[in-house]
Amino acid sequence: MSFGTGPHSLNRRAFLRTATLAVAAGTAASLWESTPSAASAVKDPDLLFKAGSFAAAERGYRHALHNDPGDVHALAQIGYIALLSNRFADAEKYLSKAIAARPDDVTSAQRLAECFVRQDRLPRATPLLRGTGRPRDTAFAELYSQVTGTPWRVRGARSTRVPFVTLDPVPAVEASVNGGRTRPFWLDTYATLDLSLEAAEDAGLRAVATVSGGVANNRPITIWLGVMDSFRIGDIEIRNIPVQWSDAKRPSLPDGTAAAGAFGTTLFYHFLTTMDYAGRALILRRGTAGPRRTRATDRLPLWLAGDHYPCTLGSLGDYGPRMVTIDTGGIGTGFDTTVEIAERAGLAVDYDRPLPQPAGKLYPVTADRIGLGGAIGHGIPGHAVDKVFPGLPGPGQSAQFGFDLIANFTHEFFKPFAVTFDYGAMHLSITTK
Incomplete structure (x- = not known):
């Protein structure tokens, strides 16, 4: 789930308290x-x-x-x-x-x-x-x-490697807005480009429109829309960008620092983008030259639903490969699914420890084995829900997209890997080091 606050997203901590996913079973x-x-x-x-x-x-x-x-x-x-x-x-x-x-x-x-x-x-x-x-x-x-001229103009180096300032609760890197000081931004494939209200005000952004962002932490969210002159990540600068911001509460970094926002797929698809969890870095490449292959690289099909929802083929145990989403912003979890699908896949659902929910029940679940192609995770923690909650990562988005999804793969699963999103060739590559 996105750390951003778009109309299709909720705060991740609110998700862990309130989310349930729709029951579905897809066939790849x-x-x-x-x-x-x-x-x-x-x-x-x-x-x-x-x-x-x-x-x-x-x-x-x-x-x-x-x-x-x-x-x-x-x-x-x-x-x-x-x-x-x-x-x-x-x-x-x-x-x-x-x-x-x-x-x-x-x-x-x-x-x-x-x-x-x-x-x-x-x-x-x-x-x-x-x-x-x-x-x-x-x-x-x-x-x-209100965007005049060419949007998303890229300047600077052909590629840049920016170290993570933290790996947990999810990866973050430093970037700067409109030439200001660098600040930490969460990385999340379910994010667009979303700033905190403070970061937007410091950058002098002007709102040209507003939109409702739904409810997070039991209060409605208003999102302001505007145009950002410059966004610099490492040695690359992007200019003339449509952007959004809100006063939604986000998780702090481990040192208590407030994040300046989050960015994900709407920026990622302008580059050949690698989230290198194992090497703790974000790598952006201009053009479509593939990543350097090391050991156990797997290349999978990639689809993009909506404006920022990457999908591929994944398996829960021996159940699959079938359609899954890739939302890297899940705190403390490696996958989201439903109780029905978890049982079908033979996963161990912990019915004795339901997590607090205002509606329905959310259970811890552990997967002995889940995978994206040859990238396999063992003993991965996850969550399984027992009631329909349309619009949340994985099976809950089946109705939204029109095709069935069995799970959402997220943060804990990706830690041993580097994952590359190629939106030119529409491939997702996962590499161990």
Whole structure:
């Protein structure tokens, strides 16, 4: 869960007290495509998509279009699958056709806007967001309209390696805003680029719009949106960045220092990004040159749902590989799942020690073995919930994304590894040292 405070996120400590995850069980693309009997039994591309078998689902939707070129649902789904894989030309083509055929298709309009945002083509996203009638979209349309010139301009070195100032409760590095002093920022793949109110005020940021951020620590959160002139990380500077800030309470660093904010996937996808847990450093590379391979490197498919939710294939014991999310901001835990999925995977759920929850029950769970490809963790602590709580990492986001997820992999799992996110080739690489 993100240390940021976007409309899709809550404070991590609040998550540990209140979160429950939706019950779901997905089937990975590799399972469908390697099992002819299963593949032949399921002809419905919607079921294939729900199972995470995106390539097979796309073939089914394209077949439907061959039979009926006006099939709006097939157009929209092909566009969505393309967006999940950052195939921008196909995403734009098919989502545009879906909207032309059904102008009230708000979801496709939001996805097409996201297609342009990921490419830093903000003027193309703005009218789409204004047209949805949704308050959050309207606020971000106003933000994007205030960005003059090219956003996310990168200057400085071709690459930079910035040491973690702490590994726990989650990694943090130092960065500076608008030429000010360096301050610690949490790293979290479920974060966008989110500042504390103090850091935003010190940097002289001006709000151009506001949006509700939901509730954290039992109080509503207001998020201010603005444009940041400069963000420097190590030897790299990024200029002209849409940014958000709030007064949400965040965890302090181990020395009691207040973090200046958090950043994650919306910044990461502008680089070849490595979170090197084992080496305790963040590495940003311009371009798409792959990381230096050492021992036991595994390369997995990578998908991006929404604006900052990375997904890949993972296993709980022998259950999988199936679709999972990667939210690195989980304090004291290595994975999130549901009681139903934990039992199906043969994990040890500690029913004698439920964690305090205002609704439902959250149980400690230990996995003898979980893995992302050949990167295996043993004795990993996690949490399993017994009731549906849509929108939280892993299975709770199945309804939001439209495909089933069995778990969220997070902080404790990644500690022995270096994980690289390549949003050009759409691969996730995990390396042991």
